[in-house]
Amino acid sequence: MSVKTLDVIRKRLEERPDELRRARENGLKVVGWVGYNVPEEIIHALGFIPVRIAIGGDDRLVEIGARYASSKTCVFIREIVGAFAENQDPYIQQTDILAFDATCLQNYRAAEVIEYFFKKDVVVLAVPRNFHLDEAKEYFAHEANEFTRLLEERAGAPLDSARLAESVALYNDIRKTLKSIYTFQASKDNVISWEEVYDLIQAGDLLDKREYLSLLTQTLDELKERQHHPVIASDDGDCRIFLSGSLIPRGDRKLIGIIRSVGGRIVGDDLWSGILPHLDLDIKEISPAGVALGYLNRTPHAALPYLDLESDRRLKKLQERLSEFKAQGVIYHTLRYCDPFTFKAKETKNVLAKSGIPLLEIHTEYAGSDYEAMKTRVEAFVEMIKIKSEIAEEQGVLVDA
Amino acid sequence: MGKQLFRYSEANKEKFLESDNITFNDGSTVSPEEIWHYLTEEAPAKYPSAFEVNLYQGNRGSRDETLPTSLKTRYLGLTFSARMEKAKDNGKSIAFIQGGQAVDPYTAADTIALRPGLVNQWNNGLEYGNDINKENLRRKKSKEKAFHDMSFEACQTGGYEHVQAGDLRIDVIAPYTVLRCSDISYGVEAHRHGPNKNVKLLNVDYPLRFQADKPWAIEYFAKNLRRLVNTLDEVTGRKTSENDLLKAIKLHNTGRRLGTELAELWWSADVPPTNSDDRASMVSLGNLEVHGDVQASLSVLKEAKKFIAERVKNGVKGHAVADNPKRLFILGSCVGINGSRSEDAGAIVVGRDDQWSHCSSLVEEVGDPFYNLAKATLEYPYEQSIEKRAQWTIEQIKKSRADGVIFIHNWGCNTQAAISRPIVDIIKRETGIPTYIHERDLHGLRDEQEQNRVNAFVEML
Ligand code: SF4
Ligand code: SF4
Numbered sequence: 138m139s140v141k142t143l144d145v146i147r148k149r150l151e152e153r154p155d156e157l158r159r160a161r162e163n164g165l166k167v168v169g170w171v172g173y174n175v176p177e178e179i180i181h182a183l184g185f186i187p188v189r190i191a192i193g194g195d196d197r198l199v200e201i202g203a204r205y206a207s208s209k210t211c212v213f214i215r216e217i218v219g220a221f222a223e224n225q226d227p228y229i230q231q232t233d234i235l236a237f238d239a240t241c242l243q244n245y246r247a248a249e250v251i252e253y254f255f256k257k258d259v260v261v262l263a264v265p266r267n268f269h270l271d272e273a274k275e276y277f278a279h280e281a282n283e284f285t286r287l288l289e290e291r292a293g294a295p296l297d298s299a300r301l302a303e304s305v306a307l308y309n310d311i312r313k314t315l316k317s318i319y320t321f322q323a324s325k326d327n328v329i330s331w332e333e334v335y336d337l338i339q340a341g342d343l344l345d346k347r348e349y350l351s352l353l354t355q356t357l358d359e360l361k362e363r364q365h366h367p368v369i370a371s372d373d374g375d376c377r378i379f380l381s382g383s384l385i386p387r388g389d390r391k392l393i394g395i396i397r398s399v400g401g402r403i404v405g406d407d408l409w410s411g412i413l414p415h416l417d418l419d420i421k422e423i424s425p426a427g428v429a430l431g432y433l434n435r436t437p438h439a440a441l442p443y444l445d446l447e448s449d450r451r452l453k454k455l456q457e458r459l460s461e462f463k464a465q466g467v468i469y470h471t472l473r474y475c476d477p478f479t480f481k482a483k484e485t486k487n488v489l490a491k492s493g494i495p496l497l498e499i500h501t502e503y504a505g506s507d508y509e510a511m512k513t514r515v516e517a518f519v520e521m522i523k524i525k526s527e528i529a530e531e532q533g534v535l536v537d538a
Numbered sequence: 539m540g541k542q543l544f545r546y547s548e549a550n551k552e553k554f555l556e557s558d559n560i561t562f563n564d565g566s567t568v569s570p571e572e573i574w575h576y577l578t579e580e581a582p583a584k585y586p587s588a589f590e591v592n593l594y595q596g597n598r599g600s601r602d603e604t605l606p607t608s609l610k611t612r613y614l615g616l617t618f619s620a621r622m623e624k625a626k627d628n629g630k631s632i633a634f635i636q637g638g639q640a641v642d643p644y645t646a647a648d649t650i651a652l653r654p655g656l657v658n659q660w661n662n663g664l665e666y667g668n669d670i671n672k673e674n675l676r677r678k679k680s681k682e683k684a685f686h687d688m689s690f691e692a693c694q695t696g697g698y699e700h701v702q703a704g705d706l707r708i709d710v711i712a713p714y715t716v717l718r719c720s721d722i723s724y725g726v727e728a729h730r731h732g733p734n735k736n737v738k739l740l741n742v743d744y745p746l747r748f749q750a751d752k753p754w755a756i757e758y759f760a761k762n763l764r765r766l767v768n769t770l771d772e773v774t775g776r777k778t779s780e781n782d783l784l785k786a787i788k789l790h791n792t793g794r795r796l797g798t799e800l801a802e803l804w805w806s807a808d809v810p811p812t813n814s815d816d817r818a819s820m821v822s823l824g825n826l827e828v829h830g831d832v833q834a835s836l837s838v839l840k841e842a843k844k845f846i847a848e849r850v851k852n853g854v855k856g857h858a859v860a861d862n863p864k865r866l867f868i869l870g871s872c873v874g875i876n877g878s879r880s881e882d883a884g885a886i887v888v889g890r891d892d893q894w895s896h897c898s899s900l901v902e903e904v905g906d907p908f909y910n911l912a913k914a915t916l917e918y919p920y921e922q923s924i925e926k927r928a929q930w931t932i933e934q935i936k937k938s939r940a941d942g943v944i945f946i947h948n949w950g951c952n953t954q955a956a957i958s959r960p961i962v963d964i965i966k967r968e969t970g971i972p973t974y975i976h977e978r979d980l981h982g983l984r985d986e987q988e989q990n991r992v993n994a995f996v997e998m999l
Contacts, residue, residue, distance in 0.1 A: 249960070
């Protein structure tokens with residue numbers, strides 16, 4: 138199934154840390170960002186190199202992180218803190234400035250802890266919890282201006298509106314191309330897998346944005362050439378799984394690997410390390426506030442509470458995507474101490490049950506010790522879905538007969 | 539075999555009867571005579587757990603028999619559940635709030651504001667005749683309900699287990715969200731899937747990161763406070779004016795001032811004038827919310843100052859306090875160490891940051907009361923950056939002449955746990971005082987292991 142451009146991207150990723158080092162030697166600055174509502178276009182337009190710091194899967198770093206941020210912080214943040222403590226990650230080594238947002242309080246605490254222990258230059262964007270209210274948007278617009286002001290200080294120059302417009306256009310193209318590519322992975326006779334697309338999305342966290350767009354365009358062209366009309370539909374006997382819940386950053390492929398190993402096929406996700414942040418981002422005005430509000434108005438992150446179940450956009454989006462990608466079941470991944478997603482697991486399960494979609498919650502951390510237990514549960518879930526669809530098929534045949 | 543129960547000695551009765559009445563919000567009063575009767579007759583039968591002589595008794599404030607305030611706060615605590623039931627029967631509105639916030643806007647809107655600990659207290663008091671073990675079991679069971687519907691990693695469940703089960707008549711869940719707590723907003727949100735559709739939900743959005751310096755953040759929080767008052771008004775059917783809020787601010791400032799003066803008076807004494815639990819229950823009166831009745835708290839608080847001044851003047855030492863006890867300052871939200879057992883080990887708790895942070899934050903009385911209240915709230919020392927919070931804490935540690943600092947956090951309390959180490963690091967660096975971080979076990983039972991660690995720390999001091 139190999140898509141050639143993906144090999145180029147893998148190679149470019151290997152070369153990227155050295156490239157960043159050289160760029161810094163030439164006076165450019167790298168902004169590492171961590172969070173869910175950081176308006177990356179502003180960082181980019183100010184002439185910084187944005188890099189998303191999202192790593193996982195290393196229990197040793199989690200252990201180190203716990204010494205600074207306590208063992209009660211989510212594993213993802215503990216690993217990030219641990220990585221800053223160790224300072225071996227090639228991207229972390231290259232960051233000059235860090236940009237965090239306060240969407241999730243644990244992310245916010247990470248900013249404080251990293252600033253305190255590792256003396257990093259940290260800029261934080263506050264995020265309102267009542268995100269849907271007009272006054273919250275007004276407040277967030279101010280915060281976006283403040284966030285920009287702090288970055289301008291570090292850039293030594295004001296944000297240029299024309300450059301911001303260019304960055305927005307570039308990022309819009311990236312998002313559009315990603316969405317098109319995403320459809321291919323879920324199609325019948327697909328030539329690219331969800332796993333490959335997932336890696337491709339995460340490559341964008343690190344690569345130069347212009348180059349990334351051109352690589353995405355090449356990927357899309359290749360896909361179009363090999364599959365003229367991708368149709369989202371099942372292949373015979375596949376078990377179509379949708380992945381939801383806490384993010385799964387680079388370095389963590391435990392659950393994804395297990396799903397595949399037991400015969401499940403992931404066909405979609407609403408992970409904040411996957412396609413979700415690239416959806417529905419509509420920037421209505423070229424200004425820091427305009428960009429930031431575009432971010433805030435997307436499908437809300439689970440850390441932002443919403444008090445009416447019926448009109449919850451996060452659940453609506455999930456249901457919409459499940460139907461679009463013809464998913465048969467949801468594996469809901471919750472990381473240890475990730476309250477935003479863990480608190481909602483049971484509720485999400487109940488909501489989906491009403492439309493006949495089963496949900497399996499996998500609560501895990503980065504240690505390998507739960508591998509077998511996870512595998513047994515995922516295997517049983519995949520089996521159950523297969524049996525269900527066989528029965529449905531048989532019943533369909535009987536009805537037809 | 540029956541459990542051994544503590545009884546108040548008749549020898550102190552006469553002195554106690556000379557003390558003041560308690561006056562309540564609705565203008566009613568209770569006399570010392572009635573209080574004495576309640577504490578010696580009714581309460582031991584209704585709530586044997588509160589009188590049980592047991593190592594796991596969390597609070598033995600009632601044992602300082604010559605301090606009338608001790609008996610009165612005990613009375614208010616033990617009658618809490620019945621008083622809340624009565625308030626509901628009389629049509630009073632009750633709100634669920636967050637632990638680290640003041641309640642001025644709720645008072646203004648004629649609503650009783652209960653933080654999580656008080657909601658649990660209300661629920662606990664509904665059942666009579668339990669001993670400590672049964673009481674703990676009951677608490678665990680009700681928490682299980684919430685864990686089942688949310689997450690076993692939850693510390694704060696927004697009162698879900700009581701409100702959704704229909705056990706408590708709470709009208710509105712409206713805490714200051716994310717102030718010090720990561721769980722609270724998810725707990726509020728969880729109510730949206732519960733069967734009780736009548737309870738109103740609101741997050742009063744407390745923004746983070748250097749917010750007290752940002753006029754737009756103060757404006758935003760002020761708008762949240764207005765929205766809060768409107769929501770409370772929807773329940774009560776009345777219209778709360780700016781003037782009502784100003785009046786409430788003035789009332790609460792009186793409480794905060796008295797609470798602060800009382801704490802400083804206590805700290806000024808050469809020997810601790812009360813034990814740890816009495817100190818805590820008196821100082822916490824300053825926020826006026828602790829007994830679900832602002833006026834009752836105020837009347838006990840006013841009188842308390844007089845008793846403590848007397849004790850300080852005469853060099854009276856609090857009940858069961860060791861000679862030259864090691865002075866501990868406790869940090870962290872919603873949880874403390876076992877005061878009486880720590881006293882047995884030769885220590886005394888001389889202060890806490892929780893509750894004290896907002897008690898010591900006065901609100902400006904001139905100008906827009908919503909803006910002023912928002913500003914003062916965003917200035918809570920507990921909510922500031924690591925460095926600023928630590929500096930404020932150091933000041934309190936110095937004022938209280940603490941010998942050691944314990945940062946304790948509940949299992950599942952991510953937000954406080956995450957910064958426990960940097961905070962104690964700064965304290966240690968700048969004061970040289972020994973510190974340690976302790977995590978309260980899952981489900982919050984005060985166990986032997988925890989006490990052993992506290993005792994070892996005290997011994998080391
Ligand atoms: S959303 Fe979950 S994984 Fe992400 S920072 Fe918050 S707690 Fe951690
Ligand atoms: S202990 Fe922590 S998580 Fe629990 S209610 Fe208090 S602040 Fe919230």
